[in-house]
Amino acid sequence: MIRNYFKIAWRNITKHKAFSLINILSLSIGLSAALIIGMMVYHDFSFDKFHSKGNQIYRAVSDLEMNDDKFGNPGTPIPLGQTMAADYPEVEMKAHLLLYSTDKVISTSTQKVSTINDRAIFVEPSYFELFKYKWLAGNPNTALDKPNKTVLVQSRAAYFFPNLTPNEIIGQVLDYGEMQTSVSGIVADFEQNTDIIFNEFISYDTVLQTKMKGTATQDFGSINSSSQLFVRLRSDADIASVNERLRALAISNWDEDSIEFGLKSYYRLQPLSDIHFNTKYGIYDNSRSQADKSVLTALGLVALFLLSLGVVNFVNLNTANATKRAKEIGVRKTLGSSRSQLIKQFLGETFILTLLATVVSIGVTFWLLNVFSDFIVGEVDLSLLSEPLVAIGVIVLILIVALAAGFYPSLVLSSFKPNRVLKGDIKTHSGGSSIRKGLTVFQFAVAHVFIIATLLVGKQIHYVMNRDMGFAKENRLFVNAPFGEKDFSKKETFQTLVKRIPGVEAVSLGSQPPASISGHINFMEMTHNNQGYKTEIRMLYGDTDYLEMYNIPLIAGRQLRNDTIMEFVLNEKAVSTLGFQNPEDILNKQVMYEDTLVSVVGVVKDFNQRTLKDAIMPLAFTGDLARSGWSHFGMLHIKTSKNIDLPATISQIENAYLNVFPNNTFEINFIDQTIANFYSEDEQLAKLLNWATGLAILISCLGLLGLVIHTTERRTKEIGIRKVLGASLLQINTLLCKEFLILVAIAFVIAAPIAYYGINNWLQDFSYKTSISFWVFLVSGCAMILSALLVISAKTLRAANANPVNSLRSE
Known part of the structure; x- marks a missing residue:
C-alpha cells in the first residue's frame, strides 16, 4: 500500500x-x-556546555550608571572575591584573574617570538579547580604556587617549543620583557566550543613585577575590566538573593567622589552560559564579534x-x-x-x-x-x-x-x-479562493517589508558613512608604536624618519584618532557664578600638530604651547556643559582635573568622537601629561598627499618602523576604514536584508507565476470567446492582471506601517539619522507592482495571443 x-x-x-x-x-x-x-x-x-558543574559557575560583573548613561563592565574590585569567599556561604570556590597583554614573548631557549599576546592571565591556583583541564605535564597542586611560574596550553607550548615533549618543556623560560617565568605545567586545549580561550596562565603574585601592579589594588572603589572574578555557587544557591546582597554591598562602598559625580556601581553574577551572548559585558576573543x-x-x-x-x-x-x-x-x-x-x-x-x-x-x-x-x-x-x-x-x-x-x-x-x-x-x-488571496497578500506583504527595510537601512548607512564628522579623514593613516614601549626617543626617531618620506605631508604623535571605539574617560569640575558644574570628560592626547593635521578648527583661544604642558583645549560640548554660552568666556579659566587646577586655553569645534549612534560628549584635548611614566602618545598619525603611490609609501613607512622597532609587527590603519568598521554590523544587516529581499521576491513571484498559470489555464476558453467577440490584447491582459495587482496593492498597504515601525525603532540607536522618506515607500510599492506585472504578463500575454480556435475546438 x-x-x-x-x-x-x-x-x-x-x-x-x-x-x-x-x-x-x-x-x-x-x-x-x-x-x-x-x-x-x-x-x-x-x-561552554562541557564544563563540570558549569551551571553553577558565574562571572562577577559591574553595572555602572553615570547620570542618564548606563553601561556594563566585566571587571569588579579585587576585594569582592575575598568578601564573597568569607561572607557568602553559597560560594564554593572563587578564582580571581587579571587579563594581561604584552608586546612580545620570547622563549629564551628556542628564540621563538610571539607578537600576538592577548590571551594571557595572572590567575590564582583555584582557577584550575574551577575549570577542569587535562594535565599533560606538571603538578596542578604546585604549578602556580609561587611567583614567576607559567602554565601553557598544549598548542601554545608547541609553538614556543616545537621539538620538545610536554615533560621536557617543564622548566623552560619565557621572557615577557618586564619579567621572566618558568613553565611549570602543560594542559590540553579545550576541544569543544568555549569562550574561555586563555592560553598562558601566570602565577597571580607575578603581577607585582609588571606595569599592571596598580591594577591589583585592594580597593572597593577601583573597577577595571582587566580585573575579573569567577565563582562557583552551591547547587541550591538562591542566585536572586546573592545578587541582591551584592547590590547592597556595592552601594555600601560608594565613595563621596562617586556620589558627587553621580557615578553608581552595582555588582551582580553573570551565568557562564550568558557570556557568549551578553554584549553588555563582552567576551575574551577580540578577533571576532560577539x-x-x-x-x-x-x-x-x-x-x-x-x-x-x-x-x-x-x-x-x-x-x-x-x-x-x-x-x-x-x-x-x-x-x-x-x-x-x-x-x-x-x-x-x-x-x-x-x-x-x-x-x-x-x-x-x-x-x-x-x-x-x-x-x-x-x-x-x-x-x-x-x-x-x-x-x-x-x-x-x-x-x-x-x-x-x-x-x-x-x-x-x-x-x-x-x-x-x-x-x-x-x-x-x-x-477556497479567499484563503489563497489571503496567503498571496501575506507573501507580498513580507516582500514589501523586506524591500522597504532594505532601502531605509541602506539609506542610513550611506548617511553615516558620508556625513561630515567634523574632522578630515581622507588620506589619514596611523601606526601603533609597540605596546609598552617606554623609550620615547624611539617614537620621536620614527616620527622624524616618516616625515622625510616623499608623499608624507604631515605627522603627529598622539593617542587615538579623533574618532575611535576606545578612549580615556575621566571627570572634570569647576565653579563659576557661585555655581558648581561637574561632567565626565573624554580625554584626547596629541602634540601641537595634531589638531591641524586632522583639520579640527579652533573657534576660540589658542593651541597648546608644547607637547607636555598641562593645558586643556575643550570642545563646544564641554564648554556648554560647564555652564558657558560663549566659548571666549571660558578662556583662561581653571577646571579641576584629578585634584589639579588646569587652565583652559582654547576651544575647538565639536566633532564626532565615536559612531553616529553616539552623541558628542564633552572632550578635553591636551598633551602627553604622563610622559615621565606611561606615555599617552602611542600612535604616529600620518597625512599623505592625494596622488601618490600609496603601496610604495606604506612600504617606506614599514621600513622606518622596523628600523626603529626591530622584531615587532608593523600594522598600519586608515582612518576612513576605521570609521567604516564602526558600522560593520549594520553593513552585514544590510547585506542580509538584500539577500532576504531578493529571496522573498523570488519566492513570492514564483508563487504568483504558479497562480497565473492556473488562472490562465482555467480561463482559456473565456479568453478565446473574448477574442472572438473583439477584445484587444491589452483588454484581455488587463482583465487577467487586475485581480493579482489588487492583491499586491493590498499587501503594500499592510506592509508600509509595519516596515515604518520596525525601521523607526532601529533608527533610535543612532543619535544622527536619516529621514524616513516617502519616496522609499513609493519606490518599494512601484518595484513590487512592476515585478508582479512582469511575472503576470509573461504568462497572460502568451495566453491572450493564443489562437482562439484551439481553445474553442472542443465546444
Missing part, C-alpha cells in the same frame, strides 16, 4: 512539472535559510518568513490545482478509498516534494554559506549536519514543513464528493 502511495505521488509530481518545480524551488530556498540559521544557533548555543541573541532572533524570523513563503506557495498551488484532480479523487472514492487514505496519499506527495527540496537546499546552503562568509563564523559549515542534534533537527524540520504544506491541501482534495465531481460539478470545490 505504502509503495503504491509513493508510486502515484511520483506520477503526479512528474505530471505537473511546472507546479512541482515551483514548489521545490520555493521550499528549498526557505529550507536553506532555516538550515543556515539553525546551524548558527546550534553553534552559538554549544559554547554573538547576540537579538540578532539570532532576527535571523530566525527571516528564516521563518522565507520558509513560510515556500509553504504558502505549496498550499496555494495545490488548492488551486484541486479541480484538475477532482475526477481522480471521485474515481478513487468510488472504488473504496477512504478520506484518511487520500490524506495519507497527499501528505506522501508533499513529503516527497519536501525531500527533493531538501536535497536542492543542501546545494543552496553551500552557496549561501560562501556568500555570507564574512557574516557567518568559520565553524558553521555543512559538516555540522553530521552532528546528531542537528541531523535530528533537520528531520523534524522536514516533517513539520511537509505537514504544514500538505495538511490543508489534503483536507481540501479529500473533501470532494464523488457523486458531484463525476458529473462535472466542481465549481464550488476550488479549495
